[in-house]
Amino acid sequence: MKEHYAITGILRQGFMGDSFFGGFIVVEQDNTLRGKLIDDYGPSSLSGTLHGEQLDFEKIYDGRNDVIKYSLKRDKLGVYIGRFSGTDTLDGLPFAN
Numbered sequence: 312m313k314e315h316y317a318i319t320g321i322l323r324q325g326f327m328g329d330s331f332f333g334g335f336i337v338v339e340q341d342n343t344l345r346g347k348l349i350d351d352y353g354p355s356s357l358s359g360t361l362h363g364e365q366l367d368f369e370k371i372y373d374g375r376n377d378v379i380k381y382s383l384k385r386d387k388l389g390v391y392i393g394r395f396s397g398t399d400t401l402d403g404l405p406f407a408n
Contacts, residue, residue: 314338322350322395336361336368344368366391375399 315337322330336346338361346357352372359368364385369378383393 312340318346318348320391366393370395 315335317333317335319333320331322332330351332348332350334346334348334357336344336357338344342360342362344357344359344361346368348355348357348370353374355370355372357368357370359366359381366381366383366385368381370381371378377397377399379395379397381393381395383391385391
């Protein structure tokens with residue numbers, strides 16, 4: 312059975328300030344996921360996995376080829392906190408609820 316999630320969050324980008332995002336993900340029975348996000352930089356597509364408290368995915372903005380990799384873990388309050396990095400991005404500290 313597929314699970315559907317709406318997500319929101321903030322990317323803490325240091326001197327660049329905060330960037331807010333929203334979107335959805337669909338998690339398949341085998342724990343693979345796909346989804347769409349929108350943020351200050353435009354729409355993007357997601358693919359990855361959700362295993363228990365661990366969320367790992369890759370994001371590619373529409374019209375771009377570079378991949379941004381995310382690795383987040385859900386804390387005791389249900390907030391996902393982690394890191395992201397990419398060849399055309401600075402490293403960052405995202406969190407989502």
